[in-house]
Amino acid sequence: MVATIRAASLRGFQGLVRRLGGEPEVFLSRYRISADVLDSDDGLVPITEHDLMLDAAAAELGCPDLGLQLAESQDLSILGPLALAIAASPTVTEALQCVSRFMFVHSPALHIGVMPDPRGRRGVVALTYRKDLSESSYSPQAMELGVGLFYRVAISLLHLQGPFTGLHSVELPHQPLSPVRRYTEFFGVDAVRFGASLAALRVDQRMLDESFTTADETIRRLALDHLTRHYQEPATTVSVAVRRAVAQRLGISGLSLTQTAHLMGMHPRTLQRRLAAEGTGFEKIVDDVRREASWHYVTSTAVPFSQVAERVGFSEQAALTHAVRRWFDASPRALRVREGAGGR
Known part of the structure; x- marks a missing residue:
């Protein structure tokens, strides 16, 4: 099963591309994303294609802060049914617990969490934003969109009219895409650090006890009940477990249905049936994982x-060439040149 993200994440993308002088249809077509899917926030888009499109549009349209610009045009509502439960939570802690538990509704590849300060400062915690790289490759623009939106949602829910005084720093795993001043102005803090071990907002621990004026226990319970009844945790699906097993064993002998079934303690036929019940199959999963890994190695290294x-x-380079042509309509060499990774 290919990891997806709700189409709401692309809210504002088409208009922004047009303002930059581009044609959104060209990017959507290149990455095989149907424009019709974007008509509904609840449409599902493969997250790898979603992220690759953001990176490509930023590079080709000369807009290094594309992710941040999209974040400025979005709000909590892009999370759909999850947004109601978050806004109705009594405190920041309960809201974070809610989004951590149900973030898979928006995308199973994205995760929100709270952890001790990675820089070891007492009284500070890190609100983390993470993409599961076993599900999809890293994207700087998508990361800036996610962290930027995370910050804007926090500002909105806390009804902060001035500077976010409890924010110590913003941590980003990649190097700056735009002038550093763009980041400091966006986040309202001088400390924006790049090349960090993870993406995070480092905040005062006391912020976790802040209450929301939108808190409503009745609405919260109804929203949580709806999420529980209508959405299945992806970690419980066999296809996700198989995808992770395949990703861990790429390039290692034993990448077969039989061997994978053995690792999972199942008979191969049982595994086939369960994958079919989830609308996929072993070969499809292997193909998806190889496609994403190939894109990473060809375009980023x-x-x-x-x-x-x-x-x-x-088994041989010719097989890679054939697959890359099928996936991306270009040879590996042409794809590397097109994406500007030849000198990396």
């Missing part, structure tokens, strides 16, 4: 194509 083939589990 200078690893020789013969080694890329080995790392993603192809």
Whole structure:
């Protein structure tokens, strides 16, 4: 099963691309995203294609802060049914618990959490935003969109009219895409750190006890009941477990239905039936994982194509070339040149 994200995440994308002088239809077509899907916030888009499209649009339209600009045009409502439960929560702690539990409704590849301060400062915690890289490759623009929206939602729910005085720093895993001043102005804090171990907002621990004026226990219970009844936790699905097993064993012998079934303690036929019941199959999952890994190695590294083939589990480079042409309508060399990774 391919990891997805709700189409609401692209709210504002088409208008922004047009304002930048581009044609959103060109990007949507290139990454096989139907424009019709964007008509509904609840439509589902493959998160890898979603993220690759953001990175490509930013590069080709000369808009390094595209992710931040999209975040400025969005709000809590993009989370759909989850937004109601968050807003109705009594405190920041309960809201974070809610979004941590049900973030999969928006995308199973994205995770929100709270952890001790990675810089070891007492009285400070990190509100983390993470993408599961076993589900989809890293995207700087998508990360800035996510962290930027996370920040804006916090400001909105806390009804802060001035600076976010409890914010110590913003942590981003990649290097700056825009001038640093753009980040400090967006987040309202001088400390925006790049090359961090994880994406996070470092805040005063006391902020977790802040209450929401929108708190409503009745609405919260109804919203949580709706989420529980209508959405299944992806971690409980067999296809997600198989995808993770395949991602961990790419390039290692034993990447077969039989071997994977053995690792999961199932008979191969049982595994086939359960995957079919979830609308997928073993070969489809392997193909999806190889596609995402190939994109990463071809477009983000200078690893020789013969080694890329080995790392993603192809017996020879010709098989990689054939697959890349099928996935991306270009040879590995042309794709690397097109995405500007040849010198990395």
